[in-house]
Amino acid sequence: MKKYIPYVKKYWYCFILGPLFMVMEASGEFILPYINANIINIGAANGDIPYIIKNGLFMALIALGMLITGVLGANFAIRGAARLAGGIRKDTFCKIQSFSFSNIDDFTPGSLITRITNDVTQIENFTRNLLRGMFRSPVMLIGAVMMSFTLNKSLALIILIVIPILAAAIASIILIASPRYTKMQEQIDRLNINVRETATNVRVIKSFVREEYEKEKFSSVNDVLVEKSIAALKMMMLIQPASALAINVTTLLVVWVAGKQIMVGDMELGTLTAFITYLTQILNALNFLANIVLQGTRAAASDKRISAVLNAEVELNDDMVTDKSASVEHGKIEFKNVTFRYFKNNPEKVLDDVSFEILPGEFVGIIGSTGSGKTTLVSMIPRLYDADEGEILIDGKNVREWPLYNLRESISVVLQNNTLFSGTVAENLRWGNEDAGDEEIMEAAKIAQADGFIQSFRDGYDTELEHGGANLSGGQKQRLCIARALLKNPKILILDDSTSAVDTATDAAIRRAFREKLPGVTKLVIAQRINSVMDADKIIVLEHGRIVGCGRHSELMDNCPVYAEIYWSQKDREEKEDN
Numbered sequence: 001m002k003k004y005i006p007y008v009k010k011y012w013y014c015f016i017l018g019p020l021f022m023v024m025e026a027s028g029e030f031i032l033p034y035i036n037a038n039i040i041n042i043g044a045a046n047g048d049i050p051y052i053i054k055n056g057l058f059m060a061l062i063a064l065g066m067l068i069t070g071v072l073g074a075n076f077a078i079r080g081a082a083r084l085a086g087g088i089r090k091d092t093f094c095k096i097q098s099f100s101f102s103n104i105d106d107f108t109p110g111s112l113i114t115r116i117t118n119d120v121t122q123i124e125n126f127t128r129n130l131l132r133g134m135f136r137s138p139v140m141l142i143g144a145v146m147m148s149f150t151l152n153k154s155l156a157l158i159i160l161i162v163i164p165i166l167a168a169a170i171a172s173i174i175l176i177a178s179p180r181y182t183k184m185q186e187q188i189d190r191l192n193i194n195v196r197e198t199a200t201n202v203r204v205i206k207s208f209v210r211e212e213y214e215k216e217k218f219s220s221v222n223d224v225l226v227e228k229s230i231a232a233l234k235m236m237m238l239i240q241p242a243s244a245l246a247i248n249v250t251t252l253l254v255v256w257v258a259g260k261q262i263m264v265g266d267m268e269l270g271t272l273t274a275f276i277t278y279l280t281q282i283l284n285a286l287n288f289l290a291n292i293v294l295q296g297t298r299a300a301a302s303d304k305r306i307s308a309v310l311n312a313e314v315e316l317n318d319d320m321v322t323d324k325s326a327s328v329e330h331g332k333i334e335f336k337n338v339t340f341r342y343f344k345n346n347p348e349k350v351l352d353d354v355s356f357e358i359l360p361g362e363f364v365g366i367i368g369s370t371g372s373g374k375t376t377l378v379s380m381i382p383r384l385y386d387a388d389e390g391e392i393l394i395d396g397k398n399v400r401e402w403p404l405y406n407l408r409e410s411i412s413v414v415l416q417n418n419t420l421f422s423g424t425v426a427e428n429l430r431w432g433n434e435d436a437g438d439e440e441i442m443e444a445a446k447i448a449q450a451d452g453f454i455q456s457f458r459d460g461y462d463t464e465l466e467h468g469g470a471n472l473s474g475g476q477k478q479r480l481c482i483a484r485a486l487l488k489n490p491k492i493l494i495l496d497d498s499t500s501a502v503d504t505a506t507d508a509a510i511r512r513a514f515r516e517k518l519p520g521v522t523k524l525v526i527a528q529r530i531n532s533v534m535d536a537d538k539i540i541v542l543e544h545g546r547i548v549g550c551g552r553h554s555e556l557m558d559n560c561p562v563y564a565e566i567y568w569s570q571k572d573r574e575e576k577e578d579n
Helices: 002-010 012-046 049-097 101-106 110-134 136-151 153-200 202-207 211-236 238-262 269-310 373-378 404-409 425-428 439-445 453-458 474-486 505-517 555-561 561-578
Strands: 333-340 351-358 363-368 387-392 410-414 492-496 520-525 538-542 546-551
Touching: 002 012, 002 049, 012 049, 012 110, 012 136, 012 269, 012 351, 012 561, 049 110, 110 136, 110 153, 110 269, 136 269, 153 211, 153 238, 153 269, 202 211, 238 269, 269 555, 351 373, 351 387, 351 546, 363 505, 373 492, 373 520, 373 538, 404 410, 410 474, 425 439, 425 474, 439 453, 439 474, 439 505, 474 492, 474 505, 538 555, 538 561, 546 555, 546 561, 555 561
Parallel strands: 363 520, 363 538, 410 492, 492 520
Antiparallel strands: 333 351, 333 387, 538 546
16 A cells, blocks of 8 residues: 555645544534433433523534534545545556556456546545544444443443444455455456447447347346346345344343333433434444445455556666667667567567668568568567567667657557547647647648548548547548658658558559658558569568568569569459459
C-alpha cells in the first residue's frame, strides 16, 4: 500500500478531517441514549418539565452537531477517496502509455480497461467507507459497550457474550466470500474483452451475419459472471440475517433479564430503553466493520491487479542513454545479426540472424510471405520491440542509446491497421504535427495523394470523421495515415503494407511523390505487390525470419528463387485477371 502514500500526503486534510468529523458524530450516537434515559427516569418519572425541556434542547443541539459533523465527514471522505482514485487512475494510464508492445501483449486491452475502471472504483469505494468508518465504528462500539456497563453491568455481560459469537460468524462468512470476489473480478475482465471485441468488429460481424453467434457467446460469458457474482454475494447476504438474529436473541435476553429487575425495582424503564439502543448500535457497528473488511478483501484483489500494471517492468527504457538531447540527423539504418522471439522461451525465432544496411535517403522495399517477419523487422527500428541478440543501429548508434522520445519523433510509421479518430480531417492530420499550418497539411496530403478526395468533400479538411474513419474507404484511410506520418517531417518513413487498398496508379503516384518531395528521407515499404517496390533502390526478401535475398529487382530475379517465384505468381494472376 506504500504506493498510495503520495496521494494521501497530497490530500492529507481529507484523510484527517474525514475520520475526525465521523468520530465526533459517533460520540453523539452514544451520548443521546444516556440523556434520553435520564429524561425518562428523572424528568418523566417526577413530572419535571423544566428538566425535560432542558435536556431535550441539549439533545437537539447534539443532533444538530451530529448532522453537521456527519455531512462534513462524509464530504471529506468522498473527496479523499475520489482524489486517491483519480491519482491511481492517472498513474495507471500513464504506465500503460509507457508499455512496449510486449508489455501490452501480457495484458489484454479488455483487462487493462477493467483495471483502470472497475478495479480503481473498488479501491475508491473501500477508501470512502474506510474514511467514514475506520474510527467511527470502533468509537461507537467501544463507547456503547462502556455506556452499557455504566447503566447495568449484568446486562452488559450478555452483550460481551454475543459480540464474539457474531464477530466469529461474520469473519467466517468473509473468509469464504473473499476468494469468490477475486474470481468475479476475473470474469468481469472476460466480459469486457468480449464487449470490446464485438463493438470494435461490429461491421465484420454484420457482414458475416454472425449476430446470433455473438449473442450466444456474450450470453455464455455473462451467465458465468452472474454465477460468480451470486456465489460471492450470497455469502454476504448471510451477514444481515446473522446480525438480525443476534440482535433479536440478545434483545430477548436483555428484556427477559431487565424485566425481572424492573419488577423488583432494580432497573428503570429509561435504562432499558437506552440499553436496547446501545445494543442496536453495537451490532450496527459490527455490521459496518464487517462491510469494510469485505470491501477491503475485494479492494485487495483489485489492488493486486492494479499493482501488476504499475509494477510491470517496461522492457524499453532509456537506461543506456548518455546524451538525452541526441536526435537522428541522417536516417542510416543497420541491422547486425539480429535475432528476436516474441516468447523468450520459445525456440522458434521470428527473426534469425538478420543483417543489412540502408543508407540515408534510400527507398527500400521489403517482400516476403505472410509470417516471414516483415512487420516485426520494421517495428524494431523505432524500438517497439528490442532485439534478443545482435544490434540495430541508427546513424551508427545502437537504438538503445537513443532517447526513446527523440528516436520515435524522427521516425514515422504507418502500420497495417489504419487508425483514425473522431474529429475533422485536419485534426487527424495534426496528430503528426499539432502546430502544422494549413499549407503544410495540404502539402502532406498532396504527397499522399489524399488532397483530391479531401477537396471533394463538402467541408474539405473540416469534414468530420466518424470513430475509426468509418465514413471513409480503406484506400482513403491509408492515404490520410500516410499524410499524417509525413507531417512529422521524419528522417525515416516506414510504410507497413500501407498502400494495399489503393489502386496501382495511385500507388505509383505516391512512390513518385516520395522520390521527388522526400529525397533525404529514408523510406522503407513493406508490400505484398512486387510492383510497389520494383523501382526501389534495394529490396529485402524475407522467408521464415531470415533474409534470403537483397538487391535490386533485376538482381533478385536472377539470384533469388523466392523473389522470382513471388513475382511470377503475381504476374500469372494479373494475366488471368486481364483475360
